[in-house]
Amino acid sequence: MELIYQSKYYTLYQAEKERRFYIDFGQKSIPMNLCQLIALRHKVMSISIEDHFDSDLNKHGFEVLLLCNKEHLFILNTLEILDLKELVEHGFSALGIAATKQIASV
Amino acid sequence: MKDIARQSMSIKVESMDMLNGQIKMEAHASAIYLAMASWCEQNGFFTSAKFFYKQTEEEREHMMKIFKFLVDTGGSPISPEISNINHDYSSIVDVFESTLEHEVKVTTSIHNIVKKARELGDITTERFLDWFVMEQVEEENTIRDILDMIQVTGTEGVGLQMIDNQVANWID
Numbered sequence: 001m002e003l004i005y006q007s008k009y010y011t012l013y014q015a016e017k018e019r020r021f022y023i024d025f026g027q028k029s030i031p032m033n034l035c036q037l038i039a040l041r042h043k044v045m046s047i048s049i050e051d052h053f054d055s056d057l058n059k060h061g062f063e064v065l066l067l068c069n070k071e072h073l074f075i076l077n078t079l080e081i082l083d084l085k086e087l088v089e090h091g092f093s094a095l096g097i098a099a100t101k102q103i104a105s106v
Numbered sequence: 107m108k109d110i111a112r113q114s115m116s117i118k119v120e121s122m123d124m125l126n127g128q129i130k131m132e133a134h135a136s137a138i139y140l141a142m143a144s145w146c147e148q149n150g151f152f153t154s155a156k157f158f159y160k161q162t163e164e165e166r167e168h169m170m171k172i173f174k175f176l177v178d179t180g181g182s183p184i185s186p187e188i189s190n191i192n193h194d195y196s197s198i199v200d201v202f203e204s205t206l207e208h209e210v211k212v213t214t215s216i217h218n219i220v221k222k223a224r225e226l227g228d229i230t231t232e233r234f235l236d237w238f239v240m241e242q243v244e245e246e247n248t249i250r251d252i253l254d255m256i257q258v259t260g261t262e263g264v265g266l267q268m269i270d271n272q273v274a275n276w277i278d
Contacts, residue, residue, distance in 0.1 A: 002107055016108045034114040038182040041119065095111035098119045099226050 005094045007087040009080055014095075023087070025074065036068050041088045043067075044081070052078040115180035121231040122181040124219045129172050130186035131215055135208060136165035141193045142201050151198055151270045157277050161205075168238070175234055198269060199256055206249040213242040248276055 092098035143158035
């Protein structure tokens with residue numbers, strides 16, 4: 001497996017022979033095809049991190065993530081969500097299907 | 107290293123995000139025109155209601171065109187959530203003026219996606235949107251023509267009835 005991007009808590013790999021990707025979440029490593037990886041990106045990027053700093057909007061500062069058609073469930077705190085957002089942003093750039101960060105932020 | 111992601115997807119994810127935003131905008135437009143059809147039915151503008159039934163179908167077709175493009179390019183289309191649809195209008199003129207305002211917003215949004223796709227070097231998305239750019243010219247022109255007709259006809263006396271009858275010229 002080839003390493004695509006590593007953030008503080010998570011690592012994205014590409015497995016050429018299987019034609020899929022793996023995210024190592026620390027506790028477990030999850031295989032994903034591109035559609036599942038895009039679905040993860042959509043979920044992660046839809047999370048409003050500002051809500052984590054408002055106790056009315058997010059009382060406990062946690063997010064529940066259901067991945068790969070409800071096969072996996074993760075409960076992540078604010079720092080882990082921020083880190084996962086970073087992995088997704090840079091990982092997609094490294095995979096060549098997203099713009100580099102400078103272009104994306106224009 | 108094999109480019110598995112690129113082999114599975116022909117457009118940039120930023121373009122996919124913007125096209126998903128456009129899907130939502132087209133669905134919103136479809137819902138707005140349905141609300142306008144409802145207003146027209148309730149206020150006796152039955153021909154205008156037919157016009158807006160046609161518009162609501164057209165907007166949904168636009169939405170599905172983008173939806174299918176995302177499927178074809180290996181992207182992930184998102185079924186949109188629609189809320190806050192206005193059902194209150196002060197007059198038939200208000201209805202058509204709101205329609206033109208909305209069409210201008212849709213045109214601006216499409217132009218922005220084209221500009222961004224160009225910036226990203228995403229030629230596939232840019233060329234796909236050519237049809238939408240020209241379609242918006244037609245959409246805006248239709249509503250402008252109806253507003254011109256309303257101005258020429260006037261809303262006094264039987265004017266409102268005449269306006270409603272003449273809207274039939276733009277239903278085909």
